[in-house]
Amino acid sequence: MLIDRNGLPAEDVWTYLGADTPIPVDAANESCQQSVLPLDAWLAANERGAAPAGIRVQGHDDPERIAALLPQLELVVIEFPKTRDGRGFTLAKFLRDKWNFQGAIRAAGPLLPDQLAMLWACGFDSLLSSSEVPTARWREAALAAQARAGRPRTLLARLTA
Template sequence: MLIDRNGLPTEDVWTYVAADVSDAANDGSAAGPVSRDTVLPLDAWLAADAQGVAPAGIRVQGHEDPERLAALLPKLALVVIEFPKTRDGRGFTLAKFLRDKWQFTGGIRAAGPLLPDQLAMLWACGFDSLLSPSNVPTARWREAALAAQVRAGRPRTLLARLTA
């Protein structure tokens, strides 16, 4: 299920092609042609781009080299960053690089076994949506989003709190 910046479920218009069927998608033997609103794993996306049929979405692992992605960004509308584990923070760094260093204005979506406690950090690093794990109730994402909004409205330092 897709969760937006407010912690609410929203409609997902993207089609995700899994890594194990990406080769079939590239050679045309998949169930259908790759459309603009398709998200392919990085290697499959590169192969499709070489053929001139790359979609606007790409799925990468958090450990990908940001320099490798920089040249692809003008062709992309969505980057899905996969977190292999809840305690693997490399996806946060990758998103921060995409937003701050290369000024990527497209969507950055988190995927993987994420926790609602990580929601504020996702937003702070530049993510604008996430694919919720099926074992996390949607109400927990809304609660986490509301808590993050409350915290964001408070002064952060002692000096800021004392002078507010």
């Protein structure tokens, strides 16, 4: 299920393909362009001139390797292998701040609503959540994050507000 920045379910127009899924050579095909491939499969498709506009990477993938591909991408899906693996946060921050990626960055994996504020702070636009986490929990987390964002962060700022 796709969760947007407001913690609400959203329609997902992207198709997530496996590494072994054949891709049509016609790169102009809209269904091909709205597809997401794992990094190595995307690189192979790119050599054939049929790379889609979406890529799926792991938090441990080399950011420099991904940075060279950004001009061709509209969506980067960063997979988190487990909830306590923070490398995906760092990768998203690099994509936004160091390489000024303007496309969408989506988180995927066993994430928790408690991590939502950090996802948004690092530059993620949306996340793919399992159906095990109730939608209401994502909405509550988004509302709490929005409330915290409006408050001064330091003691001095709070005292002088």
